[in-house]
Amino acid sequence: MKATDFNMQQSLQFMPQQGLLKLGDSRVIVMGTEAMGALYQELFNVGDLIATQVVMRRFGEANGRERARMVKAAMQPDDQMEWLSFGPTLHAWEGLGLPKLAALEHDAATKKFRLLVEFKGSYLAEQYMRVMGAANEPVCWQLAGYIAGYCSEIFGMDMHCRETKCVAKGDPHCEFDTRPRGEWL
Template sequence: MKASDLNLKESLNFDPTNGKITLGNSRMVLFGVEAFGELYQELLNIGDLPAARVVMRRFGAANGRERARTVKQEFQPADKMEWLAFGPTLHTWEGVGLPKLASLEYDGASTFNLVVEFRHSYLAEEFLRKIGPASEPVCWQLAGYIGGYCSEVFGLNLFCRETTCIAKGDPCCTFICKPQDEWL
């Protein structure tokens, strides 16, 4: 299956008898984004900004890796580029926002540099609603997701950083994903 053929309405299995929604063998949960605004607020209340960033990034990375595995199993993309394309397609269908691949450099081995421009990030919008303007990018969960998803697809140890963010007044959220050792 191609990412462009995905219709999440048809791919999700709603089982109200058992209180479950599944995508293949992966259980999904539907909830309001307002909970993320509360989660951000609570993480900041009990810890600090660096701790909140680490927790959300790790959560996102685990989610990204799992979603990549589910996509491979359920939709059997023809190649890595099609597998990659499912990531932003799912985010669009899930209401996470509107990601657009701005650029990708990949040589099939170790060279990897991906740039994603993200409009309508629910995380940036909820941060603004609940906490107010940010002084640095705040879509930590999305950065983790992108890094985790791409790491699974390409078999590389990738790390993603958000460089611009709607929550700090930028026109869009921008994410750069490349091998982790290149960030050091």
């Protein structure tokens, strides 16, 4: 299946008699975005900025890896680029925001990789501003982790993603830059 042919309405399996909702073989849930805002606030209440970043990034990375595996198994994309294109398609369908590929450089032979994504309507930036107010730095850590995990799974490289622009700090859109972890850290 191609990402452009994906229709989440047709792909979800509603099983209310069992209390389940599935996408492929993966159980999914529907949750209001306000809960994520409350999670941000609680993580800050019990920890600090660094702890909140680490937890949200790790949560996002685990989700991105799982989602990439589900896409490969259920959608059977033809190649890595098609597999990659399911990421933004799913984000849009899931209501997380509207990602747009800004740049992609990939050379498997030299292990060069760079993915730049512009992201409009980030629910995380929206919820952060709702509960915490304006930010001084990017705050969509869960999305950065998701992108890193998703790309790591597809390309078989340990990726790291940094959010370089964020609506929560006044930028016109959020922007994510993904590269092999060794280039960032």
